[in-house]
Amino acid sequence: MFYWIGTGVMGRSMAGHLSRAGHELKVYNRSKEKGLICAEQIGCLCADSIKEAVEEADYIFTMVGYPQDVEEVMLGDGGIFANAKPGSLIVDMTTSSPSLAVELGRKAEDKGLRMLDAPVSGGDSGARKGTLAIMVGGKREDFEEARPLFDTFGKNIAYMGEYGAGQHTKACNQIAVAGATAAYTEAIVYAKKVGLDPQRMLSAIGTGAAGSWQIDNMAPRALAGDFAPGFFVKHFIKDMTIVKEEMEKRELELEMLEAVLEMYEDFAEKGHADDGTQALVLHYED
Amino acid sequence: MFYWIGTGVMGRSMAGHLSRAGHELKVYNRSKEKGLICAEQIGCLCADSIKEAVEEADYIFTMVGYPQDVEEVMLGDGGIFANAKPGSLIVDMTTSSPSLAVELGRKAEDKGLRMLDAPVSGGDSGARKGTLAIMVGGKREDFEEARPLFDTFGKNIAYMGEYGAGQHTKACNQIAVAGATAAYTEAIVYAKKVGLDPQRMLSAIGTGAAGSWQIDNMAPRALAGDFAPGFFVKHFIKDMTIVKEEMEKRELELEMLEAVLEMYEDFAEKGHADDGTQALVLHYED
Numbered sequence: 045m046f047y048w049i050g051t052g053v054m055g056r057s058m059a060g061h062l063s064r065a066g067h068e069l070k071v072y073n074r075s076k077e078k079g080l081i082c083a084e085q086i087g088c089l090c091a092d093s094i095k096e097a098v099e100e101a102d103y104i105f106t107m108v109g110y111p112q113d114v115e116e117v118m119l120g121d122g123g124i125f126a127n128a129k130p131g132s133l134i135v136d137m138t139t140s141s142p143s144l145a146v147e148l149g150r151k152a153e154d155k156g157l158r159m160l161d162a163p164v165s166g167g168d169s170g171a172r173k174g175t176l177a178i179m180v181g182g183k184r185e186d187f188e189e190a191r192p193l194f195d196t197f198g199k200n201i202a203y204m205g206e207y208g209a210g211q212h213t214k215a216c217n218q219i220a221v222a223g224a225t226a227a228y229t230e231a232i233v234y235a236k237k238v239g240l241d242p243q244r245m246l247s248a249i250g251t252g253a254a255g256s257w258q259i260d261n262m263a264p265r266a267l268a269g270d271f272a273p274g275f276f277v278k279h280f281i282k283d284m285t286i287v288k289e290e291m292e293k294r295e296l297e298l299e300m301l302e303a304v305l306e307m308y309e310d311f312a313e314k315g316h317a318d319d320g321t322q323a324l325v326l327h328y329e330d
Numbered sequence: 331m332f333y334w335i336g337t338g339v340m341g342r343s344m345a346g347h348l349s350r351a352g353h354e355l356k357v358y359n360r361s362k363e364k365g366l367i368c369a370e371q372i373g374c375l376c377a378d379s380i381k382e383a384v385e386e387a388d389y390i391f392t393m394v395g396y397p398q399d400v401e402e403v404m405l406g407d408g409g410i411f412a413n414a415k416p417g418s419l420i421v422d423m424t425t426s427s428p429s430l431a432v433e434l435g436r437k438a439e440d441k442g443l444r445m446l447d448a449p450v451s452g453g454d455s456g457a458r459k460g461t462l463a464i465m466v467g468g469k470r471e472d473f474e475e476a477r478p479l480f481d482t483f484g485k486n487i488a489y490m491g492e493y494g495a496g497q498h499t500k501a502c503n504q505i506a507v508a509g510a511t512a513a514y515t516e517a518i519v520y521a522k523k524v525g526l527d528p529q530r531m532l533s534a535i536g537t538g539a540a541g542s543w544q545i546d547n548m549a550p551r552a553l554a555g556d557f558a559p560g561f562f563v564k565h566f567i568k569d570m571t572i573v574k575e576e577m578e579k580r581e582l583e584l585e586m587l588e589a590v591l592e593m594y595e596d597f598a599e600k601g602h603a604d605d606g607t608q609a610l611v612l613h614y615e616d
Contacts, residue, residue: 112563156445164486165538165539204531205525205526217540222513224510224513227505229506238580240495245490245502248488249502249506252543254507254543255542256510256541273570287520288522299512300513300586304585306585
């Protein structure tokens, strides 16, 4: 019996892959309505509370929004830690704080539970196609046990080390995404400003040293004026803030990352927090 | 008869492809010694001066360092404009100022010469393999005439518009390279700081939304401590400065680009101007 918590853009696609692979699944969402829609799409049950189903689950997957949501779902009253059966394996796939992942891993051990931090990369399209990269921290034997489940929606599945190592790797991923996102955004802005055809510009530069997944997959959405969230601006700000905080603890400033974070913070303040990250092209027009 | 001016890291590979395709070639370098080494490698003649050979040339290719070098080679005493025969086609492949490209295009017309701005992307490895992206500005018929020559060392060959459009496209390329370079650099710095294996981190993130040509091709050099210039820090600073100046004229600030430029300027001041761009990882250690 599997339990999937969080049925947003990413979670519902990933849960669908698990279900289609033949795994009996129950979903839960803080917003019951969203949970029901997802359950109907997948063809599985929807739980009324975390407590209700978590007692029967062998594997519990979570994909929620912010580190504080992870904390609440794990440690809150009626949460997973209070109700999961001993020995069950909890897999948090939310992009969250590495320090929190370490803390949760240790607390899980104290409770006789098992825990992996396993954030993903590849966006909404990767979740739909089942081609996500998955970066995993925790005990290696738990990773090996979960690997066939990851296989149902992932492609590049990497064990990275102890608790938090998955989150740290995802932090690196988000640093690289920040650079690549600002890269195509500012290239488009420049092209428009000087009168180049931005589509032809991207075709000309995309095959060489400037090429990136972001240019291939996200820049076309930006150019088409499709600002629907594959990945929310507000969640990207959360991820970059995690990076900044982890580096501040170590007295290091990542200059590009902080410049991009600042841009997105300005952009969110102007009312774009719920747009997709590709909407940043508007930042230069506002 | 072809004439190739500038036999640095990029120029000598590109000239070699032209020569192997059967085109009779003469090279020239400001440093005679470098010119001779290149001529020997390729098996072609080496000229003593620009004037000497330019009178016979139908096609004149230039690949020098800075916009001021382009200006000198084109407009200086004993330069190309003063000595080229009427109707010859000058192709400047240096990454240079778009405004200068417009100026040179017009001056060439006044002199009965023809001119293309055709900067490239793909680095030293693209030049060696003959897989460069080439972005071309100027008259379309001149582009069509030169295309078979570009084919000998290029792959994605794009006509972008009037004089300067090639340089503007290359400027966009360099914006994207700046983001992607800072991206893998700061990801590596983060990984090292938190104790992740940077090689495994790059393998984990390289296939997803963070993926880029820079991660695949340049990050491994940075990790291996190979800081030899495929692309010089000082030339990257030149390119980013061109972007900044073009945007300043249009009262626009590209925040990521300027953050990366500032980083590289600091880095060059610390004595790294002649390193390859991948050496930026050292910026965070100095």
